[in-house]
Amino acid sequence: MNSMIYKNKKPLLVFLVPAFAFLIVFLYYPFFQNVVNTFMRIGGLGRAAQGLNTPWYENYRRLFTDPYMHTALQNTLLLTLCTIVFQVGIALILALLVDTIRVGAQFFRTVYFFPIVISATALGLMFNLIFLYKGGMVNQLLLSLGRLPYEVKPSGKVLVQWLDWKDQAHFLFTMFMPVMWQYVGFYFVILVTGLNNISPDLFEAAALDGADGWKRTRYITLPLLRNVLCTCLVLAITGALKVFDLPWVMFGAGMPENRGWLTGTYMYDQTFNRMNVDYGSTIAVLIVVLGVVLSNVANRVFRPSDDL
Amino acid sequence: MKKALALLLALIMVLSLGAVAWADGVTLNVVTSYGGDDGNRGNFEAAVKAYEASTGNKVNDGSATSNEEWKAKVLTDFETGSEPDVLFFFTNADAEPFISAGKVVSIEEIRAEYPDYATNMRDSMLAVASDGKQYAVPSYGYWENMFVNKTVLADCGIEVPGPDYTWDQFLADCETIKANGYTPIACSLVEVPHYWFEFLVMNNGTVANHLDIPAAADDAAGAKWVAALEDFKALYEAGYFPANTLTASDAETVEMFNQGEAAFLIDGSWKVGYFTENAADLNDFAISYVPAKGERKASEAIGGISMGYFITRKAWDDPAKREAAVEFVSQLTSDDVLSTFVTTEVTALINGAKPAGLNPLQQSAADANANITAIAGAVQDTITGEAKADLFGNIQNVVTGKMSATDAVAAAIALN
Numbered sequence: 217m218n219s220m221i222y223k224n225k226k227p228l229l230v231f232l233v234p235a236f237a238f239l240i241v242f243l244y245y246p247f248f249q250n251v252v253n254t255f256m257r258i259g260g261l262g263r264a265a266q267g268l269n270t271p272w273y274e275n276y277r278r279l280f281t282d283p284y285m286h287t288a289l290q291n292t293l294l295l296t297l298c299t300i301v302f303q304v305g306i307a308l309i310l311a312l313l314v315d316t317i318r319v320g321a322q323f324f325r326t327v328y329f330f331p332i333v334i335s336a337t338a339l340g341l342m343f344n345l346i347f348l349y350k351g352g353m354v355n356q357l358l359l360s361l362g363r364l365p366y367e368v369k370p371s372g373k374v375l376v377q378w379l380d381w382k383d384q385a386h387f388l389f390t391m392f393m394p395v396m397w398q399y400v401g402f403y404f405v406i407l408v409t410g411l412n413n414i415s416p417d418l419f420e421a422a423a424l425d426g427a428d429g430w431k432r433t434r435y436i437t438l439p440l441l442r443n444v445l446c447t448c449l450v451l452a453i454t455g456a457l458k459v460f461d462l463p464w465v466m467f468g469a470g471m472p473e474n475r476g477w478l479t480g481t482y483m484y485d486q487t488f489n490r491m492n493v494d495y496g497s498t499i500a501v502l503i504v505v506l507g508v509v510l511s512n513v514a515n516r517v518f519r520p521s522d523d524l
Numbered sequence: 525m526k527k528a529l530a531l532l533l534a535l536i537m538v539l540s541l542g543a544v545a546w547a548d549g550v551t552l553n554v555v556t557s558y559g560g561d562d563g564n565r566g567n568f569e570a571a572v573k574a575y576e577a578s579t580g581n582k583v584n585d586g587s588a589t590s591n592e593e594w595k596a597k598v599l600t601d602f603e604t605g606s607e608p609d610v611l612f613f614f615t616n617a618d619a620e621p622f623i624s625a626g627k628v629v630s631i632e633e634i635r636a637e638y639p640d641y642a643t644n645m646r647d648s649m650l651a652v653a654s655d656g657k658q659y660a661v662p663s664y665g666y667w668e669n670m671f672v673n674k675t676v677l678a679d680c681g682i683e684v685p686g687p688d689y690t691w692d693q694f695l696a697d698c699e700t701i702k703a704n705g706y707t708p709i710a711c712s713l714v715e716v717p718h719y720w721f722e723f724l725v726m727n728n729g730t731v732a733n734h735l736d737i738p739a740a741a742d743d744a745a746g747a748k749w750v751a752a753l754e755d756f757k758a759l760y761e762a763g764y765f766p767a768n769t770l771t772a773s774d775a776e777t778v779e780m781f782n783q784g785e786a787a788f789l790i791d792g793s794w795k796v797g798y799f800t801e802n803a804a805d806l807n808d809f810a811i812s813y814v815p816a817k818g819e820r821k822a823s824e825a826i827g828g829i830s831m832g833y834f835i836t837r838k839a840w841d842d843p844a845k846r847e848a849a850v851e852f853v854s855q856l857t858s859d860d861v862l863s864t865f866v867t868t869e870v871t872a873l874i875n876g877a878k879p880a881g882l883n884p885l886q887q888s889a890a891d892a893n894a895n896i897t898a899i900a901g902a903v904q905d906t907i908t909g910e911a912k913a914d915l916f917g918n919i920q921n922v923v924t925g926k927m928s929a930t931d932a933v934a935a936a937i938a939l940n
Contacts (some may be wrong), residue, residue: 243712259910260621261600347766349776350785369705373678382771471714473920488596493909 249506250497258493261415265494275498284470285404285499295392295457295478296510304395304448307403312433314404315411325408329401336398339408340465343394347381347466358368382467387476393462398462403448410444411437446518457507460484479503533783542868548726549580552852556612557590557831561775563797564806567864575855580847587612588937591716592913599909602627608692609839615651615832616905623653628834630657633782640901644859649829649872660832661857664877665870667827668719668902669892670800672812673781680704680787687823687895691727694815698764701787708764710786716774717756719790719820719917723814731824734900737907741934754774755927760923770920778849790814793869796885806884811892823897829872832906833857868893881885911940 234299255272256265269275279285286414314324331339346353355378357365366376383392422432438445460480470477471486477485487496560567565587572583586608588594595618601607601623607736611628613619631650634831639818642650642661650658672684680701685693698708709756713718721830726734728751738746754911757764766777766786781789781802789795833856839849855861857877868889882890915936921927 262604263603263621283624344773349772350780367705369702369703373679373705375705378767378770380768381769387771468715469917473924488600489593490913491596491599 221327228282248381250500252503253494253497256494258497260491261487262491268496278495279498279502284474284477286480287475288479288482288499291388291477292459292506293458293480294388295314295395295459298392298396298451299399299452300327300449302392303399304403304445304452306396307407307448308445309409309512310400310404311411312437315437316429325405328404331398332401334398336461337465339394339398342388343462344466347390348379349378349382350376350382354381382472382476384472384475387467387472390459390475391467395456395459395462396468399452403452406448407441407444410441414440448512449518450514454507454511457503457510479506525870537565541670549582550848551582552586552610552839552845552848553608554610554612554853555601555608556585556588556851557589557594558612559589559594559719561589561798562587563794563800566661570578570864571856571861574861575852579848579851581852583852591696592909592916603798607836607838609836609842609845610852611834611836612663612831613660613834614830615662616830616907617907618739618905620654620911621835622834623655623659627837629837629840630659631661632657634835634840634850641850642857644874645857645872646874651656651829658835661853662829662832663857663868663871664862665696665829665872666793667825667826667869667893667899668722668790668792668894669810669825670792670814671795673784673787673789673808674808675784675808676701676706676787676860680706682787685815685822687813687821687892687897688733688824689813689815691815691817695762698759698762698786701765705840707766707780707786708788709759709766710777710781711765711769711788712772712774712777713756713765713769713921713923714771715764717916718889718902718904719792719826720756721904721916721919723790724755725822725903726826726900727750727755727815727817729861730819731898731900731906735903735906737903737940738933738937741867741930741937746933746937749933751917753932756919757923757925757929770924784789784808793867793889797888800883800887803885809885809888811885811889813892813895815924821897824893825896826902827870827896827899828901829870830901872906907936909940911936914939 252277255268257267258265271277299445300321310324310328312322314328317324335353347355349355355364359366360378364376364379366374368374377505380386385426396440416466418440419432427435458480459478463476463478464484465479466483467476469489470481483499485498486492486499538726552881554572556568559866568587572585574739575581576583576833576928588597596616598607598611598613599618599621602625607622607627619628633640645661647658650662651660653659662712670685674684677684677697680697682697682700685697697756701708705727709720711717722734727749729736729745735746736748738749740746741750760769767782769777777786777793778791778798782785782799796811798804801808807938814825816822816824835849835853837843859873859877863877863879865885867879867882873879879886904915907915915932918932918935920925922929922932
């Protein structure tokens with residue numbers, strides 16, 4: 217029966233062609249049109265182009281000279297790095313810890329995965345309250361611990377010097393931390409599933425040979441988890457390049473003082489708020505190129521081993 | 525079992541489709557600025573419910589809070605063919621893209637079929653588009669002026685400013701307020717510097733030339749704008765804005781004022797509703813006057829009628845929705861309904877609005893308005909969205925010295 221299916225390829229086409237046509241119409245054609253738009257002058261989404269830019273490569277020239285674009289790129293690459301270290305790193309530690317416990321593993325899986333099911337907008341609003349300048353949760357905690365300076369004015373009014381978690385000194389932490397927190401659970405679940413696929417016989421044999429917990433992790437768990445870990449890293453890198461919603465809700469247009477741009481938020485602002493569609497398209501092209509290059513690099517660096 | 529479940533699901537789907545098809549009335553997609561924190565949100569919801577009850581139609585309400593992002597989204601919806609059936613929107617240059625694209629229907633065309641449409645309005649007060657036609661049925665007007673927190677002022681030994689308030693007095697008051705541990709001005713420079721911009725421009729010109737648009741940063745109108753941005757910088761450097769003015773949202777700074785942490789707030793008539801719903805004691809607040817310098821008097825303010833209801837071409841060309849849309853606008857702009865929205869604002873109603881008893885803050889607004897000697901529209905409403913976004917986006921750069929005021933004005937003009 218199986219051999220008949222493989223001999224006759226026509227039924228496969230019936231299933232493949234619609235999906236392929238869908239991608240052509242809704243992905244490749246818009247992308248091609250987007251590339252064309254980068255050379256045009258377009259003053260609003262949906263408006264007709266008003267001819268070619270002068271010079272036609274103006275948007276690409278601007279891309280390399282725009283200081284806000286440089287900021288956006290720096291922040292995005294830093295976010296990508298933090299994603300690898302903290303998102304996947306913390307997920308790995310949590311997965312290893314949960315894997316060692318016998319009671320409550322399911323509970324922790326649910327708890328760590330839960331942030332994924334909450335919308336980024338809701339999370340952004342929640343973290344806005346947590347990091348709120350006056351009366352935010354973190355600042356209240358610092359105040360109660362006596363870590364915030366205050367001054368008593370002649371009128372008797374107490375003037376607390378609240379910590380601005382969105383200022384230039386703190387915005388990267390305030391922006392990145394919720395993003396890290398949100399997706400740790402996603403990689404945690406993938407890694408826990410990977411851990412479950414490792415045969416317990418190996419651990420029992422290692423235990424009989426006298427290997428302690430660290431050695432079992434170092435010489436059995438991590439090598440056998442390598443392929444899953446590689447997949448997580450590639451997903452994390454490509455995902456970091458597309459981060460938009462949570463930073464946008466918390467920081468809007470480049471807060472603070474145009475230091476907080478990410479490639480995603482800058483593209484959105486140029487396209488939808490400033491109606492600079494052609495430049496927004498150029499940033500989109502850069503994001504795609506960056507995504508393809510970085511995911512290729514990640515695939516090569518973290519290439520899954522065929523031996524495992 | 526699986527077959528039975530599949531059949532059941534299919535049956536539910538068919539029945540739900542049928543239910544939609546057999547439902548009475550039509551569903552009208554409506555977008556307005558009566559979003560969650562608008563002071564008139566409750567009145568709008570009540571008016572929509574009354575409309576639904578009287579017509580059997582349903583309203584799919586896509587309202588949101590008005591800001592630059594919301595405006596951009598509305599315009600994008602028109603450009604991508606996703607416009608609503610009825611839109612409550614600005615009647616100034618912001619509406620030109622969809623008016624010039626023929627995406628909304630003129631009042632003249634509607635009256636050809638519905639002669640009573642908007643006949644309760646003064647035609648002379650309906651906004652005229654660049655093609656000479658009138659499209660929007662106005663709701664009510666607005667004023668912008670200075671709200672003061674009386675408790676903070678009293679704590680600092682300062683009187684509530686009168687219509688002769690000068691800039692020098694204001695600066696002296698700000699210094700006193702700051703010395704007493706309060707923030708003088710509640711304003712988010714990164715999100716809503718709009719109201720201060722209007723008055724700072726007027727302070728560097730006159731009410732008569734307030735609506736002049738610069739052609740260059742060094743012409744007469746451009747010089748006013750440059751001087752206004754430099755005033756922003758002076759106030760910022762003096763420490764009169766909140767310490768986090770470059771990272772705070774407008775909601776945060778307004779709440780700061782509401783909680784008695786700041787003394788002055790420039791905002792619009794719509795904010796009276798916010799304080800009515802959120803203030804612990806309305807007697808803590810009053811409507812005063814924005815301090816004046818140069819030729820401007822503090823009794824001269826910003827105001828006008830800037831928003832109205834549009835019926836889109838899409839709804840008009842849909843036989844099922846045409847009457848529903850006309851009836852919706854007619855009900856929402858009737859004398860009775862508008863009277864529930866209005867307290868101290870001007871309307872275009874021929875018979876005028878008849879608001880019920882005013883609360884202390886509304887009464888304060890009415891008293892202040894009685895002393896207003898001249899009014900001008902907001903100059904920012906006459907420039908393109910791109911220019912406005914650039915100008916207001918650069919205010920943070922000007923106050924921190926990263927950009928000169930002249931360069932900021934020149935950059936905005938280039939986009940207008």
